[in-house]
Amino acid sequence: MKKQIKKAIVSIMAAFTLGSLAAPMTSFAQEEGELVPEYKATYLTDPTSLDYTFSMRDINTNHTVNFIDGLYENDQYGNYIPAVAESHEVSEDGLTYTYKIRPGVMWYDMNGNEWAETTAHDFVTGLQHAVEVQSEMLPIVQNSIKGLNEYINGEITDFAEVGVKAVDDYTLEYTLTKPEPYFNSKTTYGILYPINQEFLDSMGADFGSLSPDSILYNGPFLLTNLTAKSQIEYVKNENYWDAGNVFVDTVSFTYNDGSDPEVFYRLYKDGAVSFFTVQPNLPIYKEVKAEFENEITQQRRQGSAFLLQFNMNRIKHEATGKSDDSQHEDTHSAILNKKFRQAIMFGFDRHTYMTQLFGEEFADTDIRNTLVAPEYVNVGEENFGDATLRHLQEMDPELYGDVNLEDGQDGFYNPEKAKKLIEEAKAELEVDGVTFPIQIDIPVLETVPLAVNQAKSLKATIEESLGSDNVVINPVLLAQDPYLAATFNATVAAEVDYDFTNESGWIPDYLDPSTFLDIYHPKNGTFLVPIGFDPILQEGAEDPYAEARKESGLEEYGTLVDEANAITDDMDARYDAHAKAQAWLTDSAIAIPIRTGGSLLRVTNVVPFSGPYAFAGTGGQRFKFMKVQAEPVSKEQWQKAYDEWEAKKIDASSISGEKEEAGDESDSKEETQEESKEESEETKEESEESKEEETSEESAE
Template sequence: MKKSLRKVVVSFVTALTLGSVAAPMLASAQTEVVGDLVPEYKTTYLTDPTTLDYTFSMRDINTNHGTNFIESLYENDRYGNYIPAAAESHEVSEDGLVYTYKIRPGVMWVDNNGNEVAETTAHDFVTGLKHAVDVQSEMLPIVQYSIKGLNDYINGKITDFAEVGVKAVDDYTLEYTLERPEPYFNSKTTYGILYPINQEFLDSVGDDFGSLDPASILYNGPFVLANLTAKSQIEYVKNESYWDLENVFIDSVQYTYNDNSDPEVFYRLYKDGAVSAFGVNPTLPIYEDVQKELGEYITQAQRPGSSFLLQFNLNRIKHEATGKENDKQHEDTHAAVLNKAFRQAIMFGFDKHTYMTQDFGEEFADTDIRNTLVAPDFAMVNGESFGEAVERHLEEINPELYEGINLEDGQDAFYDTEKAAKLIEQAKSELEGVDFPIQLDLPVLESIPRSVNLAKSMKASIEESLGAENVIINPVLLNQDTYLASTFNATVAAEVDYDITNESGWIPDYLDPSTFLDIYLPTNGTFLVPIGFDPLLKEGQEDPYAEAREASGLFEYAELVNAAAAITDDLDARYDAYAKAQAWLTDAAIALPIRAGGSQLRVTNIVPFSGPYAFAGTGAQRFKFLKVQSEPVSKDQWQAAYDDWSANKLDASSISSNASKEDSDESASESAEGEESAESEESEEMKDEAEKTEDSEADKTEETETAEETAE
């Protein structure tokens, strides 16, 4: 994300030491609070959770909640450091392969009524991972090739889970053995795939574990789910048995369902004290009133690491939500979306600036624009930003198409009607027997005016650039249940019902470029379902979609990703190889990044930078540490808090970088050769990472906007 209003680049290396212990704790002034602290956080939500099984789901609508109920081994502090949580400390072997965690005594499991049930032990983390495998967790690729023997267990090569590299040495000692060193492994511990489950409780509830009943799980985190009523209310209460109660500053969290059909209602809810924050949309008629009354309190969130995409379904199976009239039109669309020139024509014909005015108005329209899946400032590569390295590789792929390309955030790198026109003509010449115009079905949540307006904007720019005689975008208006079933909540390819969607997003899980680029690996990528393919997690598994999967070109992409993953002794070479993979993905135009998804204008009562900060994983979704004040945050308060936070965060970087570099260098020479999945490879620490992530209060306000903010 790029030349935007408030772009501050800092050197940020989180504390992921290969040595032992916790992240360094920094002495810093308390963030200023205006007025009194309020013991509750109130917001609205659009989408009900689909499960409480926190080891299974990777979807934001579920992880937003689970991370508040369950204590992970480590958690993020307000500066992004990884600090002890359920673990008191950890040690890493000299070869970087064995992580040993000391479990904190007194972390109690409670039921949904707050009654203490048992103590959390190392055995619960073993149970949690085994359960995740048993239910075929959506998050398995995060650790499947990392933890020794786990892939073999999933594929049936070993049948005894005791042979997998996770072991409870005793009640308070947990040991993970890795396939090869991963200095960023601690950043994976904040994700649900590595959360604990009490075995006795799991046995007692059986298949009902994680159902949408607050009694279907136990809680050892800062909050307990008190109420979950579909399309009505979600409520947390503070867990009075929580081990670190002094750092939980709110007693309750209240989510109230709102279908977003009235985009101005959030302003009224805020004035009535029904929400703690609301998004400010400059395109609404009410914007003038908001400015007059609350202008000094309108602040802008920082851009996050997440990327939201315009994405093709390369293998559409279901055709119920459609504007087409016959099978021939479906067949022609299928052929077209498998044609690279056609997809590139869409990429160059899509006007992101005009599209983004629907959210930000003309003045702020470019703020959130993103052009690559991996944020261009994610890392430095031989003195270049990651984005600049991708630009270089794009020019190598096609100098005519990409000469002088600028992939920085905050501007549209691709919109070019002349190139779009040439590409659509090329596609037509390559697609023999295909009748034009190609019709692309775009699902739209009909109850949200913003979603409808975004779809109209996309339709207008693409049809104008490419000609309605060549391409027609069909916005298909759907009610919420149908919409969710065919998009976010689709768990297999046969349920995905669209040709193209503007509502897919990805939040990084851990601190390496692979966390972005692995999602499109052709057999086990976690983002395969949205593009029409089921993962093939077991070797030799029959593939009913083999022809389309091969035609997608993703096997060529996998070779680039795996080549990058195999580089474990040279960080610049590793990142440059990942930049080459990103260039391939950009050129393939399977997924077209639109925006970062977090720099919205808002008015908030959340004390700036009081909550946890995390570039990757679910750490920033926790309400622990978060403070809510009685008065709205002014621009001056936000800026002062930001200046203090930035200065201390730089100090944290310096400490972490020095602490980890020796260990990273020492382990690099001992790294094994790479195998066939990027998930199985290790990377070094982030160096010169851009400060583009949102502050904690931005993350808490995303759900008040629309389902578009929900990451797959």
């Protein structure tokens, strides 16, 4: 949906691209069945770009991370281990990162023909290209790398003055603007991936287009087929520098529009997919449960967050249930009113909404109440969620006095509060001539029954809580192409066509709360377009949406985020300042978290915890290390693998900061946080399933 999903991700189409596949490291002893050399899944949404330095969307990065190696990658415990880099050193002041490039990592074309060696110069080329194409990922590093922001703004015209330098073919140096103990986690993301300059010149504007020959490959797989709404296929790169850790020979995705949620069970039975999601609300659930009673396992909650997100500045009104312009104007005024948005937040019954996917028994397991996971980091003796609640209660003790921000339960649903807030909002808005009821359009992918049912649930609970004489939710049913055009594929504010959407999600890019909170920064936040504003990438540039941007209150939020990000010498103070920004965002109700994108029931053949785990970034979307077995994973196999994984994963509390030797797998304080967020990490295996599901059946979620 880093990846708009880190990537921004679409909950129904991308909810499952979150994780990558499971892959065992040699040090991890676990039981596994007879292995098979193929991984098979379905997908719902075609990629839109293969330019891995440009796109941050899951529908693209889910694939490209398997074709390209960056400096570091993730092992199964979330450690950052050397890939193209053999090691790295950090200067005493924390500002200079020097990477030693591994000799002999070669570039190949789609047919496996050798092209050139990957060198330090390729990383410089990659970042410069990302700036030239105005990468969606620029905010990840724009203010991190010295001189990069000035180059983007035109204050520097020579890229050689930016803080990335190839000292020689095998030595790469980054100079930062301020210390970032989590910088190494950013190296697994496409914005810092390499590009061969000669190949880039030869391709010109066609680099990264939707053709397997538009990029070179230095990673574990080669893309061999990309046919729209049909098939995506890749094969193992037999000449890959670390081919011994690639355990599947082929990966294939077959297009499925999601219209028949029971088809995935049949596909699994026919051997056409490597897993399927179990939905308790489907008519076949009893049959599935009887047949796979000992093989149905559940993912753990993940680090991602899926949101109910308002468009604060809607410009396009083609996908609508409204009848005239006055209704559009009234809706715009209402959405800019904080009490109106808060009324929606307290009137939305997440439990009932989640039963559409999980059934009554498991409905609460995946609920999230904050953008940043509550246990993402610790603030002294508090976790991040506790610190956020403290700040919320300081802001408004009456409204937030009984709120609970923990995962796994609905911390906000309160019809009594919702009714009080809507009456207060109504009184304020009617003074300005606003007429009720307010009509709110929500786009819905009509081919996916789950999407339709969730929209109906959302409509029913909000209208019941607030009164249909006050608010009417209009589910606007759309075919896939117009749906994507109005939502996920809209790249400028003028093309975003909804009042709010339940199909936006975010996966953290790196191990710091800023990876979440920066996405709503009023100048260059990644989620500005989905809420109606184009980023302001250059200082002093004219802003056609200045008035609405100011009315949104995001300038105050931006100040809070900037203040938090400026603190680099006291992590407790930094994280507490981030918690204050999270509290502002929660109180604003511009984006209302719904779920984490995990917790799904499934039957899978992927060996538990065999693949890379990454709480942040795209490293967990790789198929390297993953193993697939011939028979479904049993509950006993999964539990044993989980217990062993849990026992061996790094103790977060033992990590005090980044080590100077990159070869040390615990080289980053970020891992500290990553482990505190253990609950959303559910192993690679689960993430991997989530990945596919999102891509496919769960995308049909």
